[in-house]
Amino acid sequence: MKRLHLPRTLAAGVALLAAIVLAVLIIPLLSPYDPTAEDISSMLQPPSFVHPFGTDQLGRDLLVRVAAAGRVDLALMVGVELLPFIIGTAAGLIAGYYGGWPNRIITLLSDALIAFPFYLLVAVVAFVTGTGVTGIFLTFLIMGWIIFARTVKGATASLAGEEWVESARVMGFSDTSILLRQMLPNVFSQAVIVLVSDMVALLVAIVTLGYLGLGVTPPTPDWGTMIADGQSFLATRWWVSTLPGTAVVLVGIALALIGDGLNDARRQV
Amino acid sequence: MNADASIISNQEHPGAAAGSHADSCHEPIIRVNDLRITTAMGNRPLIDGISFDVQPGETVGLVGESGSGKSLTLRAIMGLLPEGVVLADSESISISEHKRLAMIFQDPVSSLDPLTGVARQVAEVMRYNQHLPRREAQAQAADLLISLGLPASLRAADRYPGQLSGGQCQRVGIAIALATKPDILLCDEPTTALDVTVQLQILDLLADLRERLGLTMLFVTHNLGVAAHLCDRLIVMQHGRIVEAGATEDVLNNPQQEYTRRLVSAILPIPGEQDR
Amino acid sequence: MLLVLVLVTIGVFLIVRLVPGDPAQMVLGLKARPEQIADMHHRLGLDQSIGKQFTSFIGTLLATGDTGQSIAYNVSSRALVLSRLPVSLWLIGCSAVLVVAISLPLAMTAALHKGGWVDQLVRIVPTITLGMPEFWVGLVFVLLFAVTLKIFPVGGTQPGIDGMLYSMALPSLTIALAQTPFIVRSLRTRILEVLGADFVVTLRAAHLPERVIRRHVLRNALLPALQLYGMKISFLVGGTLVVEQVFGLKGVGSLLFSAITVRDFPLIQAIAIYCALGVVLISIIVEIAGGLIDYRVRGGLGGEARHQEAGGVA
Numbered sequence: 050m051k052r053l054h055l056p057r058t059l060a061a062g063v064a065l066l067a068a069i070v071l072a073v074l075i076i077p078l079l080s081p082y083d084p085t086a087e088d089i090s091s092m093l094q095p096p097s098f099v100h101p102f103g104t105d106q107l108g109r110d111l112l113v114r115v116a117a118a119g120r121v122d123l124a125l126m127v128g129v130e131l132l133p134f135i136i137g138t139a140a141g142l143i144a145g146y147y148g149g150w151p152n153r154i155i156t157l158l159s160d161a162l163i164a165f166p167f168y169l170l171v172a173v174v175a176f177v178t179g180t181g182v183t184g185i186f187l188t189f190l191i192m193g194w195i196i197f198a199r200t201v202k203g204a205t206a207s208l209a210g211e212e213w214v215e216s217a218r219v220m221g222f223s224d225t226s227i228l229l230r231q232m233l234p235n236v237f238s239q240a241v242i243v244l245v246s247d248m249v250a251l252l253v254a255i256v257t258l259g260y261l262g263l264g265v266t267p268p269t270p271d272w273g274t275m276i277a278d279g280q281s282f283l284a285t286r287w288w289v290s291t292l293p294g295t296a297v298v299l300v301g302i303a304l305a306l307i308g309d310g311l312n313d314a315r316r317q318v
Numbered sequence: 319m320n321a322d323a324s325i326i327s328n329q330e331h332p333g334a335a336a337g338s339h340a341d342s343c344h345e346p347i348i349r350v351n352d353l354r355i356t357t358a359m360g361n362r363p364l365i366d367g368i369s370f371d372v373q374p375g376e377t378v379g380l381v382g383e384s385g386s387g388k389s390l391t392l393r394a395i396m397g398l399l400p401e402g403v404v405l406a407d408s409e410s411i412s413i414s415e416h417k418r419l420a421m422i423f424q425d426p427v428s429s430l431d432p433l434t435g436v437a438r439q440v441a442e443v444m445r446y447n448q449h450l451p452r453r454e455a456q457a458q459a460a461d462l463l464i465s466l467g468l469p470a471s472l473r474a475a476d477r478y479p480g481q482l483s484g485g486q487c488q489r490v491g492i493a494i495a496l497a498t499k500p501d502i503l504l505c506d507e508p509t510t511a512l513d514v515t516v517q518l519q520i521l522d523l524l525a526d527l528r529e530r531l532g533l534t535m536l537f538v539t540h541n542l543g544v545a546a547h548l549c550d551r552l553i554v555m556q557h558g559r560i561v562e563a564g565a566t567e568d569v570l571n572n573p574q575q576e577y578t579r580r581l582v583s584a585i586l587p588i589p590g591e592q593d594r
Numbered sequence: 595m596l597l598v599l600v601l602v603t604i605g606v607f608l609i610v611r612l613v614p615g616d617p618a619q620m621v622l623g624l625k626a627r628p629e630q631i632a633d634m635h636h637r638l639g640l641d642q643s644i645g646k647q648f649t650s651f652i653g654t655l656l657a658t659g660d661t662g663q664s665i666a667y668n669v670s671s672r673a674l675v676l677s678r679l680p681v682s683l684w685l686i687g688c689s690a691v692l693v694v695a696i697s698l699p700l701a702m703t704a705a706l707h708k709g710g711w712v713d714q715l716v717r718i719v720p721t722i723t724l725g726m727p728e729f730w731v732g733l734v735f736v737l738l739f740a741v742t743l744k745i746f747p748v749g750g751t752q753p754g755i756d757g758m759l760y761s762m763a764l765p766s767l768t769i770a771l772a773q774t775p776f777i778v779r780s781l782r783t784r785i786l787e788v789l790g791a792d793f794v795v796t797l798r799a800a801h802l803p804e805r806v807i808r809r810h811v812l813r814n815a816l817l818p819a820l821q822l823y824g825m826k827i828s829f830l831v832g833g834t835l836v837v838e839q840v841f842g843l844k845g846v847g848s849l850l851f852s853a854i855t856v857r858d859f860p861l862i863q864a865i866a867i868y869c870a871l872g873v874v875l876i877s878i879i880v881e882i883a884g885g886l887i888d889y890r891v892r893g894g895l896g897g898e899a900r901h902q903e904a905g906g907v908a
Contacts, residue, residue: 160597160598161597161601163828164598164828164877165828165869165870166828166831166835167828167829168833169831169835169865169866172835172854173606173854173862173866176854246724249724249725252725253725253727256730257727257729260727260729260836260839261836262855273727276727276729276730276733280733283733283737283741284741284748290730290733291733291734291737294726294727297727297730298722298725299725301722301724301725301726302721302722302724304724305720305721305722305724305725396799401790420799420800421796421799423792425792428791428792428793429792429793429795429796430793430796432814433810433813433814433888434810434813443800443802446803446806447800478889494800495800497800498800
């Protein structure tokens with residue numbers, strides 16, 4: 050039996066996310082359909098036994114497409130977030146510990162970032178870096194690290210003022226060792242909570258870019274482009290837009306539950 | 319319970335003990351009978367069966383150390399118990415019919431809405447209690463505040479509580495209480511948070527108002543010196559019970575309980591008082 | 595705030611120079627003839643030195659508020675943005691009003707009946723809505739209220755003020771719903787704090803009616819929520835850009851995305867700068883509103899910490 054009591058929200062979130070990931074991985078393997086195979090004879094069919102999610106305007110099976118798009122978008126979400134997370138945490142540690150100009154730069158950048166409409170910035174940066182997976186990756190590499198840097202900076206700065214840090218320094222520990230052995234473990238949990246909630250925002254942003262035609266480019270399946278495709282048939286073929294959207298919402302709920310759960314767990318400790 | 323019996327009988331004929339004001343056998347204006355207050359969760363008694371009466375026109379002091387339950391008793395009489403504590407029996411407090419209660423508080427600054435001008439706050443209370451038109455209430459509020467010693471500039475430009483001193487804020491608090499046209503004024507350590515020099519001004523103001531308006535006052539304080547300045551009668555509380563009660567001079571000059579003796583010996587002179 | 599404008603302007607200037615490859619080539623396509631490219635270079639001013647480009651860019655921007663002729667429309671970018679502005683402003687205004695109309699009663703009810711069903715709802719709903727893309731919520735609204743129930747139009751705008759309000763209902767609700775969870779949460783916490791403040795006891799002791807007391811509580815709780823709202827203004831503006839696209843509204847957002855598709859550099863620059871300007875202006879309005887609520891933050895940015903002392907919980 051576990052000693053630490055897991056918050057129920059965390060357990061529910063992890064279970065939901067696991068179920069989604071599993072579904073996204075397995076469905077394309079089991080399904081007889083190819084996510085990109087067009088079939089003009091079965092266009093825009095409603096959900097049925099043959100096509101549980103129906104088909105789109107090119108006769109593609111939506112169930113397997115939603116799953117395949119899930120693979121793309123979820124992989125992007127994790128892959129894109131990793132580097133900014135590492136860079137941001139490192140920058141935040143340094144800025145929080147030493148203060149001075151790194152601190153000022155991060156404050157300035159995060160203020161500017163908050164003040165500027167997110168989707169305008171994303172759209173413009175995505176435009177400069179080009180659309181598609183590379184564009185998304187570059188866009189969020191440029192912008193994504195700042196939120197981690199700000200969080201970690203704040204947490205580190207408040208720790209750095211504490212007595213044990215001063216005594217560690219007096220005892221002859223190097224700055225690097227204090228940062229990595231003492232500060233990092235303490236601020237890490239906070240950074241992870243931000244990571245989880247930021248992943249939701251990132252997924253929404255990836256999907257929104259896809260919807261606007263600035264993100265993942267066809268024929269690679271993506272929830273955003275799928276929703277955009279369905280918009281013209283919204284009145285009569287509701288499933289084409291709403292089902293991929295529901296997938297996004299489910300991932301969002303799973304991550305939000307995990308975030309809440311981690312927050313609760315952190316408060317318990 | 320038994321220990322309180324003598325005190326209760328004592329209060330039922332306060333004229334004998336208290337002298338001055340309460341020399342008639344009026345109906346008491348406040349009657350507290352076996353008041354019990356407990357925490358909402360457990361049954362830890364905070365007030366453990368206290369009883370006393372207040373006669374019209376009297377000023378009674380509730381004294382004791384912090385945690386003795388004196389402020390809680392006052393809140394219970396006002397009908398504004400804080401969250402988490404409950405009255406065991408709502409019948410245990412009775413106020414004479416058509417008598418209105420008002421209250422002034424310990425921290426004069428935080429007991430005013432920081433974002434509303436003080437004249438407006440007083441005017442608002444007047445509007446809803448005396449059903450005055452807005453303009454009329456505004457004018458009367460300013461008059462009242464100025465008569466209580468606030469600067470006359472208030473009539474032209476309202477001020478926020480944060481722009482006034484503690485003593486001025488307490489005068490506003492008194493104005494709010496008076497704006498409800500009270501018969502009874504409940505005072506919850508109204509001078510404790512103030513500078514010693516301002517304390518006496520506020521006490522004098524209260525004494526003056528009592529005479530002019532014929533207020534009955536119930537005055538809670540931990541400072542026997544302050545209580546002695548104003549009160550006809552004292553009720554000494556400890557651990558949610560009444561340990562001693564009687565006319566102010568009797569209690570001060572001839573305390574019966576060790577606890578009271580300790581309170582009396584801790585009296586600090588109020589600055590400026592000896593001058594008069 | 596001014597610094598943000600400066601940063602945006604510099605960033606916007608650099609965009610054209612940062613695009614990999616030749617921007618003229620990107621605009622005209624690979625088959626463009628060299629003289630066409632040279633002509634485009636001249637039109638975009640790319641044949642001059644970078645310093646000269648920058649001074650002339652800033653010069654025209656400051657003098658005329660323009661960033662040059664739109665490539666696609668062949669008219670002044672400023673004029674284009676300004677012509678699309680009214681729709682976007684309507685949308686922002688309606689959303690802002692809706693946010694207030696939804697948040698205040700919800701937060702008040704949640705705080706007054708702590709643990710009640712509204713309180714539970716207010717706590718659970720953000721978990722669900724957090725992962726909802728605004729454009730998708732918009733589409734679902736269209737499906738529900740326009741297609742199925744036929745209460746509101748599918749998109750576009752209708753003439754007249756009532757027509758405009760009617761057309762704005764769904765899009766502004768979409769934007770407002772994305773904003774309310776944060777505001778409600780902040781307001782609820784603050785209302786609970788203020789309800790415990792000393793002055794509330796004074797108001798109760800003064801026999802004021804409950805609705806008057808609530809007005810005082812709300813006023814004291816409002817500032818932090820307003821400041822949070824001010825920080826989220828950029829989300830409001832950003833959401834507007836995307837949601838316009840969903841409802842086929844001819845505002846700045848749809849102009850932006852069509853400008854991106856046709857690679858209309860000067861136009862994108864103008865939109866970015868005007869959006870930043872919009873955020874700054876709305877922030878100033880929010881700040882003035884904050885000053886009206888609390889005299890202590892009047893005429894100064896640094897009021898954030900000061901609201902703490904308001905109410906003074908015992």
